[in-house]
Amino acid sequence: MTELAIGVDLNGTSLRIGAFTGGLEPVESISMVTRVAAGPDAVVADIAGGVRRLIQSHLGSGKGAGKLAGVGVGSPGPINLIEGRLGRLPNFPGWDGFALRDALEQALGLPVALECDANAAALAEWKAGAGKEIVVDSMCMLTLGTGVGSGIVLDGKIWHGMVGMGGEAGHVPILPDGPVCGCGSRGCLEMYASATALVRIATEMAVSGEAKDIAQLIEAKKVEGKAITALDLALLARGGGSGARELYRRLGFHLGLGLAGLVSTLDLPLYIIGGGVASAWDLFSDQMFETLHAYSYVYRLGEPSQRLKKEKDKTFVCPAQIGPGAGLLGAAMLPAFGAGRAQGESL
Amino acid sequence: MTELAIGVDLNGTSLRIGAFTGGLEPVESISMVTRVAAGPDAVVADIAGGVRRLIQSHLGSGKGAGKLAGVGVGSPGPINLIEGRLGRLPNFPGWDGFALRDALEQALGLPVALECDANAAALAEWKAGAGKEIVVDSMCMLTLGTGVGSGIVLDGKIWHGMVGMGGEAGHVPILPDGPVCGCGSRGCLEMYASATALVRIATEMAVSGEAKDIAQLIEAKKVEGKAITALDLALLARGGGSGARELYRRLGFHLGLGLAGLVSTLDLPLYIIGGGVASAWDLFSDQMFETLHAYSYVYRLGEPSQRLKKEKDKTFVCPAQIGPGAGLLGAAMLPAFGAGRAQGESL
Numbered sequence: 131m132t133e134l135a136i137g138v139d140l141n142g143t144s145l146r147i148g149a150f151t152g153g154l155e156p157v158e159s160i161s162m163v164t165r166v167a168a169g170p171d172a173v174v175a176d177i178a179g180g181v182r183r184l185i186q187s188h189l190g191s192g193k194g195a196g197k198l199a200g201v202g203v204g205s206p207g208p209i210n211l212i213e214g215r216l217g218r219l220p221n222f223p224g225w226d227g228f229a230l231r232d233a234l235e236q237a238l239g240l241p242v243a244l245e246c247d248a249n250a251a252a253l254a255e256w257k258a259g260a261g262k263e264i265v266v267d268s269m270c271m272l273t274l275g276t277g278v279g280s281g282i283v284l285d286g287k288i289w290h291g292m293v294g295m296g297g298e299a300g301h302v303p304i305l306p307d308g309p310v311c312g313c314g315s316r317g318c319l320e321m322y323a324s325a326t327a328l329v330r331i332a333t334e335m336a337v338s339g340e341a342k343d344i345a346q347l348i349e350a351k352k353v354e355g356k357a358i359t360a361l362d363l364a365l366l367a368r369g370g371g372s373g374a375r376e377l378y379r380r381l382g383f384h385l386g387l388g389l390a391g392l393v394s395t396l397d398l399p400l401y402i403i404g405g406g407v408a409s410a411w412d413l414f415s416d417q418m419f420e421t422l423h424a425y426s427y428v429y430r431l432g433e434p435s436q437r438l439k440k441e442k443d444k445t446f447v448c449p450a451q452i453g454p455g456a457g458l459l460g461a462a463m464l465p466a467f468g469a470g471r472a473q474g475e476s477l
Numbered sequence: 478m479t480e481l482a483i484g485v486d487l488n489g490t491s492l493r494i495g496a497f498t499g500g501l502e503p504v505e506s507i508s509m510v511t512r513v514a515a516g517p518d519a520v521v522a523d524i525a526g527g528v529r530r531l532i533q534s535h536l537g538s539g540k541g542a543g544k545l546a547g548v549g550v551g552s553p554g555p556i557n558l559i560e561g562r563l564g565r566l567p568n569f570p571g572w573d574g575f576a577l578r579d580a581l582e583q584a585l586g587l588p589v590a591l592e593c594d595a596n597a598a599a600l601a602e603w604k605a606g607a608g609k610e611i612v613v614d615s616m617c618m619l620t621l622g623t624g625v626g627s628g629i630v631l632d633g634k635i636w637h638g639m640v641g642m643g644g645e646a647g648h649v650p651i652l653p654d655g656p657v658c659g660c661g662s663r664g665c666l667e668m669y670a671s672a673t674a675l676v677r678i679a680t681e682m683a684v685s686g687e688a689k690d691i692a693q694l695i696e697a698k699k700v701e702g703k704a705i706t707a708l709d710l711a712l713l714a715r716g717g718g719s720g721a722r723e724l725y726r727r728l729g730f731h732l733g734l735g736l737a738g739l740v741s742t743l744d745l746p747l748y749i750i751g752g753g754v755a756s757a758w759d760l761f762s763d764q765m766f767e768t769l770h771a772y773s774y775v776y777r778l779g780e781p782s783q784r785l786k787k788e789k790d791k792t793f794v795c796p797a798q799i800g801p802g803a804g805l806l807g808a809a810m811l812p813a814f815g816a817g818r819a820q821g822e823s824l
Contacts, residue, residue, distance in 0.1 A: 284631060285634075293744075296743055298741045298775050303738065315737070315772045394646065394649050397638020427660035
């Protein structure tokens with residue numbers, strides 16, 4: 131009898147629904163635009179339609195039918211996991227407080243596990259990606275994308291905190307005089323280590339005259355009617371652009387500061403750096419390791435003899451392996467891991 | 478049948494050994510000077526002698542004898558909890574790597590639970606102090622003393638990380654350009670929120686001419702042949718000294734930054750501020766709460782309607798209740814909580 135796990139990766143731009151075997155091999159996936167403006171009910175209908183189609187195609191019915199391992203959904207946070215309710219998501223205007231889990235369970239007639247997308251990605255990297263061969267009970271993944279997400283696994287369970295907000299390491303203040311973040315605080319890690327932050331800082335460096343290579347890139351892109359991206363900046367740095375190289379060095383510094391706080395607080399054996407920005411590992415990791423070494427004595431005590439060498443009781447920091455599919459795979463893994471609900475501490 | 482729990486609170490200056498009933502009522506305690514210079518064997522003999530004396534006095538022997546709940550020891554960190562071995566402790570020169578737990582177990586012929594002193598204090602405040610009536614599974618305590626210690630309890634267990642270094646929140650960088658810390662890093666919370674830091678910053682404020690009240694206090698103390706203490710500075714602030722008030726406001730700011738990082742990362746229901754400096758709660762807590770509010774959106778989402786009001790699923794930050802005896806009581810509680818060994822993650 132086959133087993134089928136369904137994952138849903140929802141963000142403000144795209145909606146992906148994937149079917150995986152019990153062994154986590156991909157079977158089929160569906161991609162569509164997220165109809166944010168059409169409202170939550172329309173998007174719930176899109177998700178439910180896709181999930182049903184995959185179940186019908188690959189699970190069969192009657193005698194010889196396979197077994198559904200479960201349906202998991204990764205969504206941008208904040209999410210109140212006790213209530214399965216979205217918080218105020220900047221990319222979902224008008225959706226504030228929407229009870230996504232209930233709506234999906236009702237539409238599907240099935241239990242649904244709902245998690246922050248960064249937690250779903252962490253689960254995938256932990257069990258099927260960079261953490262696969264390391265075998266640790268605890269880890270943390272930082273996802274450097276449009277924002278900086280984080281997922282923390284402690285003693286084998288996703289750490290949720292009180293109502294599902296645990297693991298917002300992207301919003302730890304690393305420079306209290308820094309710019310105002312989308313969350314309303316100042317100097318969050320997200321303001322220095324996301325793709326958005328890279329473009330902002332690069333533009334500042336170009337405007338101030340500090341980075342002529344970046345200024346030229348911005349001009350060239352403008353002629354094409356385009357804005358620069360983190361990927362453009364990485365290519366510029368690899369081509370020898372000194373401003374772009376400095377930009378990624380600074381990213382490494384700020385990321386190292388954020389990691390130093392995590393390592394000193396939690397002392398985990400594994401930290402994975404994922405998201406689109408992590409593909410520039412060659413450009414920022416030297417400085418990241420130097421800063422982590424300089425700012426965390428807990429790291430210095432547990433520093434491996436070589437970077438990227440796995441040693442027992444040493445702190446291992448490495449790039450993600452799965453890439454952009456981690457969120458979808460992790461979502462499909464949620465039900466099997468009993469994830470998707472908050473610890474539910476009470477006073 | 479009576480039950481007796483023995484706690485040992487070891488630091489670079491004093492050694493306290495206490496006997497408690499099963500219900501954690503104090504029975505008898507012994508205080509002595511820690512003979513650091515005489516070496517670890519001498520101090521182990523002092524501890525073992527004291528523990529044996531308390532057991533003989535209060536447990537009896539033969540028929541009608543009580544039951545020993547266990548022996549717990551709180552020591553300054555870092556400690557390798559897997560091996561029960563001290564790290565490099567600044568106040569214990571020449572003790573590097575000493576296998577304290579083995580030595581004590583051998584001297585006593587009994588199992589011994591060894592923990593960092595900040596973890597022991599956190600255990601006491603969690604179960605018998607400020608956390609007693611709140612009933613949470615997870616909490617964090619910051620101990621503002623000579624340094625800044627921290628103890629983190631997650632899902633009912635002291636969080637140790639890989640080899641016992643988890644929960645070193647005193648060494649999270651909060652201002653990367655800050656002064657060099659005793660740990661070798663720069664700008665650690667400990668450099669802003671310990672009693673030592675208060676005296677250092679106060680002296681800087683006096684020398685720069687920014688705080689005339691503190692400058693006068695330093696001169697007055699000098700006449701007596703004494704140095705200023707955090708307590709002197711708190712009295713000066715309560716007396717209206719504007720420089721001293723500003724000093725404590727800054728403490729609140731830095732502590733708020735440290736808390737913001739912890740709240741955003743872990744989203745726990747309870748944070749307790751303890752140690753000698755916490756007695757100046759009236760002088761720093763307003764600014765601490767303001768900074769925490771400003772720098773953590775996770776806190777803003779879980780902020781209680783009134784400070785110091787316990788509400789379900791809200792973040793509660795409060796001063797410790799037990800005072801300087803928390804370390805000793807917590808040490809005695811270690812064996813019953815199965816604490817004193819590391820999680821022991823492995824690659």
